[in-house]
Amino acid sequence: MFRLAEYVPYLLNRAGARIAGSFSAELAAHGISLQAWRVLAALLDATALRMGDLGRLTSIDVSTLTRIVDGMEAQGLVKRRRGPDDARSVWVEPSARGRALGRRIVPEALRYESIALEGFSADEAAQLRSLLVRVFANMDRLGGVRARPRRKAG
């Protein structure tokens, strides 16, 4: 007997999709997508990050990230810069406006987390967080974000 309602991958996927959809709708008021918000969030602690690292941090494929950063650059939220050491790499840097927007969204994001964790004790919340980090690491080993042998197989 198989119970979908107790199956961890299903619960992860559906809970994740639900909260993402709902938060996306709220972010629309700020004129950015959920993915753009993740980019901003990743940049809040850093002065600048390379596209590749940004992709790993946000779990966004670089090819997708390119277009997201295109949009954010057009909005004046980030700036691209070529690295002096390695001219292939591109550094993404938040603008003052980008930083300000990111910081303004943080409390809203935290409110969403507290909706997801409504009725949880502090202990339970911490427990869930640490269990999720471990699941995430397990899934990370499985592949994902493209392990790049990008050449055609044949």
Added chain:
Amino acid sequence: MFRLAEYVPYLLNRAGARIAGSFSAELAAHGISLQAWRVLAALLDATALRMGDLGRLTSIDVSTLTRIVDGMEAQGLVKRRRGPDDARSVWVEPSARGRALGRRIVPEALRYESIALEGFSADEAAQLRSLLVRVFANMDRLGGVRARPRRKAG
């Protein structure tokens, strides 16, 4: 300071997406999508379910579900039937082939769950499951799967 790597909605969404993507690729060998598998899984315990209930059980919007069931019907995995009591409702019933395929996939699905939970004790796994069920319920209250005032707003 905001740490994306410890933010529950992010972890949920990314872990969920990762495992879904990976499992989808494996399901392709059986000729069905992840969503179709969920439909099969939901039907394994039932003789038949209405479209609406099926949508709620699998968290798939009915409009999406229609097309998924179209495909499954063409593959001979399920059969649609009109309800005698209420001629508006449509009952979806798994075929023998559909049931067999569903049952064949169950162990693979469980293997994926155990990949996600690698290194977890039985206690920790149970804990995560129950915490996720609660998160899922919290998100459910938030809206989702369309609360239908489907009429145009203006």
Added chain:
DNA sequence: TATTGTTATACTCTATAACTATA
């Protein structure tokens, strides 16, 4: 020859709206 990022494309998922037929 390998790596970084970009572009193009195709496929899935999701959300919305308008429609049919029943109730």
Added chain:
DNA sequence: TATAGTTATAGAGTATAACAATA
């Protein structure tokens, strides 16, 4: 007028492949 399901469509998100520039 409300409900069950269908159809059409548009928007994200994701993955793949081919490419340019650089190492």
